[in-house]
Amino acid sequence: MALFVDRRRELGWLEEHWRSGRAELLLVYGRRRVGKTRLVWEWMKGRRVFYFVAEEVPEQRLLEKLSLELAEFTGDELLEERPFTSWRQVLLYLARLAEKERIGFVIDEFQYAAAASPGLLSTLQAVWDTRLSGTRVFILLMGSLVSFSEGVLSQRSPLYGRLTGVMRLQPLGPLEARCFTPGWSPGDSLRLYGVVGGVPGYLAEVDPSENLWENVERLMLRPNARFLDEARYLLREELREVTRYYAVLEAIAGGATSYGEIASRSGVPAESLSKYLRVLEEMGLVERVAPILGRGRARYRVADRFLAFWFRYIPRHRSAIELGLSKKVVEAVRRDFEANVMPGVWEETLAAIVGRMAQNGELGVTPTRMGPWWHRGMEIDLVALDETLEPPRLLVAEAKWAALTAVEARRELDKLRAKAQHLPVKPSETIYLLAVRELEGEPATLPDEHIITLEDYERLSREACSPG
Known part of the structure; x- marks a missing residue:
């Protein structure tokens, strides 16, 4: 099985909703191959959760497939003999199962089920309002089509106001x-x-x-x-x-x-x-x-x-x-x-490095906002504002995907200091950071200056990859 990397926050989110004890109706979505299915598989381990993958087939064929798999999950032989003929029957069956115990129901590729059954969202809304919301059911809808999932969230959607949690799964950094x-x-x-x-x-x-x-x-x-x-x-x-x-x-x-x-x-x-x-x-x-x-x-x-x-x-x-x-x-x-x-790419990585170093307390700033700045031909790759202080503390950073000598690095720091004078903010303190691919030699730096290289990227990546 493929490597599972750094989804601690997302696993914690799922666990929090599972432990709530309340009826939960969640939506997890994101672009294809971003790892939604693997995330849910990891979270499902040791829990009473039924997992079903919808396919691009007619409604009745999909309901028959669902009936067989749910019959195996519950041990209900009658369901195997008399499969569901509507989604309303499926949802009412779930409501009965979840009256006294926590049970999870996951539909992966939910957009295919909705396409095969145009009234599915309205049916789910109606049964949620009348039956499911009063049980201990945990329903997780998963979608790979971002456009469809955004539609589910819109004010025009029958599920508007019913979802108890939404997660858009992002790629790794x-x-x-x-x-x-x-x-x-x-x-x-x-x-x-x-x-x-x-x-x-x-x-x-x-x-x-x-x-x-x-x-x-x-x-x-x-x-x-x-x-x-x-x-x-x-x-x-x-x-x-x-x-x-x-x-x-x-x-x-x-x-x-x-x-x-x-x-x-x-x-x-x-x-x-x-x-x-x-x-x-x-x-x-x-x-x-x-x-x-x-x-x-x-x-x-x-x-x-x-x-x-x-x-x-x-x-x-x-x-x-x-x-x-x-x-x-x-x-x-x-x-x-x-x-x-x-x-x-190195500029994007610089933002990730600054975020991780700030978490570690290595830079003396708590970034509340980060992004590039430009004005009249001047540019700074990254400006991080620490607005927990008044006036704010500032970090300004420049990324150079190159191997620099000590003299070249010192020159770049001087340029960065000069450009920072044009920022439309008066900080309590400014920290200067230069990110280079490689550094040859040791440039003279001031106490408010830092230089990072691919070695720091490697060190911080090891932290990100460590379990726990």
């Missing part, structure tokens, strides 16, 4: 993703994160006996590779008008960051682009980033690392891949990736 390749160098583990992000379903496909680019070639850059068409499948499941969303994602992944640039490169008319960007933001595929302080024009980025890699390279090199020129494609991708993608 760069520190936790390192757990999948402990035998690799820290740099290559971080590069892997830059390719597939923190999605466990992709990380689990990596063969640690191969190097990074052998894995990337095998999984994405060969004819018929496992994930060669993954982005297309993801978008087709979730969206209509896939062609326009495809064009928008390709434009942003290729470097278009402003609204006008995206409209120009994608060919989507500016007057309708906002609709596509809004949907992609709601799905967590695109992020709109604004300066953390002051005012400035927002920038867009592909928030899903796997899709960012896919849309930057697969369309561009598709013909060469299909012709079997994978080795040449790998070399071209590798050069561009190191120069143009990894600096952004």
Whole structure:
């Protein structure tokens, strides 16, 4: 079974609802391969929980399958002989089971059950209001289609106001993703994160006996590779008008960051682009980033690392891949990736490192807000405000995906100090942090300055990967 990494907070959330003793109606959702099923399997161990996976089959076939599996779970031979013919019967049966004891009922891929039975949400609402809410039932709905799950949460949904808990399961961060390749160098583990992000379903496909680019070639850059068409499948499941969303994602992944640039490169008319960007933001595929302080024009980025890699390279090199020129494609991708993608990955990792170091009490700040800042040609990669103090304490940080000498590092710290003077805030104290890939020598630093490298990424990743 694939590695299970750092879902302590999510397991605790499930356990809290299980122990409440009250009737619970929960929704857990997230993009495909993010680890929803594995999370619930881990949590289910030792508990009286029935787990059912809905399939894309007609309603009656689905109910027959559910009846057989539930009959085996409960030992009810009559249910095996006389299967359910409606979801109302299923829910009333559950209500009877849960009158005196805690029982869990998990429906994975719930969107398929709802598609086969258009009235399912309304039926669940009615039975919840009249019977289930007064029992000890624990119902967990799981969805892989983000668009469907967001619809369940909307005010128009029959379940609006009934759900007792909602979790959108996010990919792992760069520190936790390192757990999948402990035998690799820290740099290559971080590069892997830059390719597939923190999605466990992709990380689990990596063969640690191969190097990074052998894995990337095998999984994405060969004819018929496992994930060669993954982005297309993801978008087709979730969206209509896939062609326009495809064009928008390709434009942003290729470097278009402003609204006008995206409209120009994608060919989507500016007057309708906002609709596509809004949907992609709601799905967590695109992020709109604004300066953390002051005012400035927002920038867009592909928030899903796997899709960012896919849309930057697969369309561009598709013909060469299909012709079997994978080795040449790998070399071209590798050069561009190191120069143009990894600096952004390192910036993202910097935020994760600062968060972890702050938890450890290593930086003297408790970040209440973090993000980049830019204004009139000046940029700072990360500004963290500690607003637990008045006036706030400030941490400013710069990420350089490069090997710097002591002299170069000192120069970068001086530049950072100068830029920080232009921030529209008067802090009680400012801490300066420089993150470099490697550091050659020991630069002279002041008491309010810190320098971190991949060695710190490795140290903090080990903490993230440790059990308990």
